[in-house]
Amino acid sequence: MVARGGAVLTFPVTLLDLAGCVALLLWGTHMVQSGVQSAFGPRLRTFLSGALKTRLHAFLAGLGVTAILQSSTATGLMVAGFAASGLVELAPALAVMLGANVGTTLVVQLLSFDISPLSPALILLGVMVYRRSNTQPPRDLGKVAIGLGLMLLALHQLIEFITPYEDAPNLRLLMGAVSTQPTVAVAVAAVLTWVAHSSVAVVLLAMSLAAKGVVSPEAAMALVIGANLGSALNPLLEASSASDPASRRVPFGNLLNRLVGVVVGLALLGPVSVALVELEPSVTRAVADYHTLFNLILAVVFLPLLKPFSALLCRLFPLKALPPDPARPLYLDAAALDTPVVALGNAAREALRLADILETMLSCTRDALDKDQGQRVAEAQKLDDVLDRLNAAIQAYLMRLDHETLGPEDRERFDEILAFATNLEHAGDVLDNSLLPLAAKRLKRGLAFSPEGKAEIATIIDRVIGNLHTAGALFMTNDARTARILAAEKAVFRDLETRATQNHFERMRGGVVESAETSSLQLDVVRDLKRINAHLVAGTAYPVLEREGELLPSRIAGELG
Incomplete structure (x- = not known):
């Protein structure tokens, strides 16, 4: 048991408080994503459909759209729809996913700086815009401001909350397993990301834990690897229910390059984490830089290989001739x-x-x-x-x-x-x-x-x-x-x-x-x-x-x- 504010609190209460902070972080992320999708979704979809000419253009389009939407899943769904309808080939579609994975790191880079004092102002501004506007685009942008404010507030609360519990034996025991076993950290973060449907939230959580010394920088970077792996699980699980195996090409290709990144990232985790901490004394900035570096390197490695990679995926997931059933929905993904x-x-x-x-x-x-x-x-x-x-x-x-x-x-x-x-x-x-x-x-x-x-x-x-x-x-x-x-x-x-x-x-x-x-x-x-x-x-x-x-x-x- 740990004393806080004159009261004796048990470890289950500690977990409840932690879960509340994480839930606030997730809800803020959801508000940002839904607000941006509602405000710009149709225009971004039109832009994306016209930008899939080459692999490089597709990569940049995926990066830009995801940086705005803050959801690689949303970008992936758009491009998967284009690929399923034959509007884009598989290689550009995979290039979009590589760009989308890099795009999700940009908000983490922004929030790695100490801008928590802006939280009340963002929430106030968002509420004023949302309540006073009669048209939808300003109201959607108000939701975005509120969501950003809640994310900053949640991160600040996480740090404030973790401080009294740094020496809690049970918490140290739990985080000790994560810190000493990188594979455990990867698995935990992958499951959290799969459950939360948000790699951004899990990476921000890892940054907060590292900032207070609850986990080592190396363990925080292992959590980042797991978050990147978990972000590829949901699209594949959704696609697995589709009757046509060809619909699994894009999500499986995205998961496959994540798995390659996990193997290489774990092998080089020790020296890379030491080098980043030496270059960047701020642990939160080092973790954010690792998140961006992880996805940039995967993009650089896989972009030249997308043509043979696409051919492999086509062999693994060929088009399936289904028995005709006119009542089977074709487009309700x-x-x-x-x-x-x-x-x-x-x-x-x-x-x-x-x-x-x-x-x-x-x-x-x-x-x-x-x-x-x-x-x-x-x-x-x-x-x-x-x-x-x-x-x-x-x-x-x-x-x-x-x-x-x-x-x-x-x-x-x-x-x-x-x-x-x-x-x-x-x-x-x-x-x-x-x-x-x-x-x-x-x-x-x-x-x-x-x-x-x-x-x-x-x-x-x-x-x-x-x-x-x-x-x-x-x-x-x-x-x-x-x-x-x-x-x-x-x-x-x-x-x-x-x-x-x-x-x-x-x-x-x-x-x-x-x-x-x-x-x-x-x-x-x-x-x-x-x-x-x-x-x-x-x-x-x-x-x-x-x-x-x-x-x-x-x-x-x-x-x-």
Whole structure:
């Protein structure tokens, strides 16, 4: 037991206080990362996608983007998405990861100086900006300032907290194992980094422990090695759940160069730590310099070898020919959930698959209504199950996003994706529950539409398919002009239903039973197609028009009503 402030505290309380300081450090790191991602994420993604021309450019782009985001994981997810879609080759993608690993060291370099007195000012400034700003970018920058202030406060508290416990036998015993066994230090730091999802926080913790003499500089540098190893574990574990082994190339390549660094770093740890402490008397600065040096040397060694290294990874993780399952999500990467801008893009790409499936269902329905093709009804019914499963997967994926990290634009896109996917799924239900039974009824009873009726139904279905294409384009562009064009289709379909109703009544008055029966069936078909078209308008046009202030409670402003 150790006395502090007149009270007798046990070792478990010591660990609780230490855990609280570490938690504050982690939360500050999280605020910085989420604030920067929300403020600059889309622009950084665009910049990164255009900078992957050569290995050197890719390295510098990864360094710069990660220095801003302070998350090599976020940068890795972006470039992994580019590599998976074929937009970038594997070698530049790996170069980005080398740059990202160097980029994470820059904030450690900044915080290695004694700037803890700035903590209250940063927190105050951040709170003022966050509470007084009505627009999102300043509020995001306010979160960044608060996060930096909390990180500085946590580091200061760690040092203040450790001082009374320097001679605590239990703490000395725990840290003694770390100090005397570098491999233990590497393992401990790797596990902490894997749990915390932040190598920056673990490196800063190692600096604090070394500053108070709780661990030796050599042990602190071993902790740095472990933090670099742990930062490569989470992306690989996330990618291991993917069905295609090729998706593991980038994270495994990153882990492999980390492992090489661990082996060489441990072998040279003694002389390197002595040399750095001699060159830099400040232990915290020496640990920060070692962190940067570790990643710079790995980058210099691996950059010229990326081409053969990429070939090796391609042999280890070849593309896998998976059995076809149209209901399997292709783009819902769980690893991207920590980066909202990437995750929302993935969900949007998956939602567009719903439009393709719905188009195939409409084509099947057209064939079943026009020809004696009963198998097309069964085919469309199976596709409705696919539509339902994909929509459920998209919604579950979106619900796993951390809504606190979503800015206004992200929340708006979130709602647009949900509205689009939900309305397409409802349109599929109209097909499955109403239109397809009508087609089956026609086939079962041997009813035949007149040539004019067939042509009219085919024309209307083609018009719905055209509107579905327009809805897909509108979903990607959010163009107000396209939204007005699509919304005007509601009036067109009202006229089509009115004309079909009038034609049905005329046939009824003519007393031709067969003609009346088929015209009734045709009227039901037109009504269902009108309902499907209404879902397309509601899922894409109305959100855009509402944002533009052109959607009134009862109708669209202007002449579209």
